[in-house]
Amino acid sequence: MKTDHWRTLAAAMVVLVLLPVEVSDAGWLSDMLKGSSKQGQPKRAAAQKPAASPKRRAARQAERKPASAKPATLNPAAAKPVAASCDPAKFRIVVDVGHTAESEGAMSARNISEFVYNLRLARRIEEKLKAEGFAETKLLVTEGKARSSLVRRVAAASNLSANLFLSIHHDSVPKKFLESWEFEGKKSSFSDRFSGYSVFVSTDNPEYRTSLSIAELVAKEMKGQGLKYAEQYSQSIMGKYQHPLLNKETGVYSYDKLIVLKKTRMAAVLLEAGSIINRDEELRMDSPEYRNIVSSGVAVAIKEYCDRRWGILGPL
Ligand SMILES: [Zn+2]
Numbered sequence: 001m002k003t004d005h006w007r008t009l010a011a012a013m014v015v016l017v018l019l020p021v022e023v024s025d026a027g028w029l030s031d032m033l034k035g036s037s038k039q040g041q042p043k044r045a046a047a048q049k050p051a052a053s054p055k056r057r058a059a060r061q062a063e064r065k066p067a068s069a070k071p072a073t074l075n076p077a078a079a080k081p082v083a084a085s086c087d088p089a090k091f092r093i094v095v096d097v098g099h100t101a102e103s104e105g106a107m108s109a110r111n112i113s114e115f116v117y118n119l120r121l122a123r124r125i126e127e128k129l130k131a132e133g134f135a136e137t138k139l140l141v142t143e144g145k146a147r148s149s150l151v152r153r154v155a156a157a158s159n160l161s162a163n164l165f166l167s168i169h170h171d172s173v174p175k176k177f178l179e180s181w182e183f184e185g186k187k188s189s190f191s192d193r194f195s196g197y198s199v200f201v202s203t204d205n206p207e208y209r210t211s212l213s214i215a216e217l218v219a220k221e222m223k224g225q226g227l228k229y230a231e232q233y234s235q236s237i238m239g240k241y242q243h244p245l246l247n248k249e250t251g252v253y254s255y256d257k258l259i260v261l262k263k264t265r266m267a268a269v270l271l272e273a274g275s276i277i278n279r280d281e282e283l284r285m286d287s288p289e290y291r292n293i294v295s296s297g298v299a300v301a302i303k304e305y306c307d308r309r310w311g312i313l314g315p316l
Contacts, residue, residue, distance in 0.1 A: 086163075086306035088133035093302065094162040095129070096140045096153055096260065097122045098169035098270075103146040106172035108276035109190035110183050114170045117285065121273055122168040124291040128299035138162075150259040157264050164214065164302070165268040167260050170285065171198065171230060172277040174241055181279075195281045196230035197222050197294075199252045200243070200270040202261035210267035212246065214305050218271060219250035221297030230272065271298070 098118045099105035105114030122139055129137040140156055142149040157165045171194075178189040199219045201211040219229065229251020233243045243253040255261065261268045273294050276282045284290050 086309035096167040124295040128295040167270040171272040171275040198230040200255040204262035207267040217301035
């Protein structure tokens with residue numbers, strides 16, 4: 001890698017893994033990413049966890065690679081805010097793979113972990129962004145327990161001097177909506193009630209306006225691809241998971257408690273690409289075509305944002 005910033009990724013992980021951080025391994029997005037663990041759902045019993053599939057083993061191997069290759073030195077300048085430059089050659093995008101191999105997030109209707117879905121899609125997004133000229137795009141794969149990994153993600157993004165933190169997730173539902181079915185002889189859970197993508201920002205992020213601009217462009221591209229957004233987050237039926245809908249045309253929500261959105265010092269956007277607990281939508285998302293559509297949409301959106309900025313400001 002070209003710069004010192006990239007080489008500090010492992011350093012942040014090595015240092016912060018030692019910090020005493022409260023741990024919660026509840027499965028769903030909202031439980032994984034909030035600032036408080038008090039509302040977390042009960043832990044999934046370890047005995048109920050299925051044995052690691054080949055896909056999961058592959059994901060774990062992939063996860064180990066980035067962290068092991070870097071020297072353990074901290075960059076003292078890394079904590080300083082970075083002046084935004086939208087020159088694609090310099091604009092640093094961290095594509096964050098939601099959850100970890102150890103704490104995999106939601107489980108799909110067909111018992112594939114969210115982490116596997118996140119990793120596959122995030123890799124495709126990284127490829128597309130690089131193909132659009134964003135050479136400084138970095139895939140961030142984090143290890144460890146859920147909550148401590150969130151702190152490490154924020155630190156890694158700072159150490160990488162990222163201009164944009166883009167977190168990739170796949171959605172599920174609160175437990176009360178889960179139904180049972182059998183898939184490949186195994187008792188499994190699903191909910192076909194909700195579907196769709198959603199895009200989240202935090203009004204507490206110091207670069208909120210930039211975050212919102214990029215989120216709206218991402219959501220516009222998703223909608224432009226014929227995808228529908230998840231409207232349920234605007235409805236009271238979601239209880240504590242109800243969120244303010246910032247753009248009712250395209251599906252941008254604010255979710256102020258998410259650590260990776262509020263604690264990051266650069267613009268930050270979280271994309272729920274779709275619901276993997278919905279049986280039809282899971283089938284659609286488990287395809288190269290779908291990953292292509294979503295990743296192209298993300299890349300076009302960020303390029304559009306930067307073209308506007310770059311056109312106005314020129315080289316800094
Ligand atoms: Zn998630």
